[in-house]
Amino acid sequence: NEAQSFVVLRNPWVRAMSGYRQKLSLETVQGNVILRLRNIILRHERNIPKDTEIDLENTAPTFSEFITYFVKDDMGLIMNNIHFRPQYTFLLINKTRYDYILPMEYLDQLSRGLLEKLNINIELPDAYDSVRDPRNQSSVIMTKQLFSSLDKDVIEKFYEKYKYDFLLLNYSNFSDPEFPFPKI
8 A cells, every 4th residue: 555645734814813813812712822922922013111011811912913013023933833834834844745735625525535535434523613614614704804904015915925825725815705715
């Protein structure tokens, strides 16, 4: 038997929203909050002096503050975190060849076909959002709303940071009616 490999990638707009919700917001979702990053963003975006105490358990940056800091993060504090690093960098592991690159938005349909083809009889776990149609999942809806409220300049800078992720699977913009699906 020959080994087969696959990787699952996610729409960068939604991935940023999901990462924000899990790692920075006050929302209770799966994952651990990164208090250090919360502190850095709050101090930078709100001009809070270092000697001023912040209640990091109860204070979080807004999504706008997160993205605004992110696009001008010269030290790479966010991009170096695995939850926010561009996904194409995961594909650059030395001598790794992926037989399948699956967009997360089609994972339900594609994984069944792939597992059948590979003659593997297992059930993959569902996403933590129980809504089956990715267009109606909470992170997708929030992505559309919150990215739409940002300045065009910030959106363009965000796109540039994830340009190769967008190009890899031809992901649609958050304003596209078929968002978050890749364009076929």
